[in-house]
Amino acid sequence: MKTSFVLLAAAMAFAACKRRTPPTATPAPPAPEPPAKAPPTAKPATVAGGTGSIIIGDQNLPALNQALKTYIAKHKKAPAQLDDLAKEGLVPFVPMAPPGMRYELDAARGEVKSIMPGAK
Numbered sequence: 399m400k401t402s403f404v405l406l407a408a409a410m411a412f413a414a415c416k417r418r419t420p421p422t423a424t425p426a427p428p429a430p431e432p433p434a435k436a437p438p439t440a441k442p443a444t445v446a447g448g449t450g451s452i453i454i455g456d457q458n459l460p461a462l463n464q465a466l467k468t469y470i471a472k473h474k475k476a477p478a479q480l481d482d483l484a485k486e487g488l489v490p491f492v493p494m495a496p497p498g499m500r501y502e503l504d505a506a507r508g509e510v511k512s513i514m515p516g517a518k
Contacts, residue, residue: 458493458495458501459501459510459511459512461489462480462483462489462492462493462501462510463509463510465483465488465489466483466503466508466509466510467508468488469482469483469486469488470508472486476503476505476508477503477505479503480492480501480503480510495512496512498514498515499512499513499514499515500512500513500514500515
């Protein structure tokens with residue numbers, strides 16, 4: 399009987415020492431995505447000489463005309479096209495005209511105009 403008691407005690411001790419696995423943790427829900435950023439707004443680009451800037455709308459005309467005057471003063475003639483102002487580095491790019499309009503180079507008058515397509 400003593401041996402059975404020792405075996406029973408040993409079995410109970412063995413069962414009590416058995417390693418228990420910790421409960422599995424549930425994964426945390428994914429972090430919410432950050433809100434979509436607004437598209438970057440373009441900073442006004444300074445025209446050569448710091449006299450104007452390229453912005454949306456018809457406000458570009460003074461900057462384009464100043465760049466045109468600088469081009470004419472340097473080359474003693476008007477450019478063949480508006481893109482030449484950007485190629486010379488007088489404006490960072492030729493901006494888009496306001497909706498329903500277009501920019502036109504009037505070489506005879508030495509100015510840039512905003513006109514409706516088809517108009518002269």
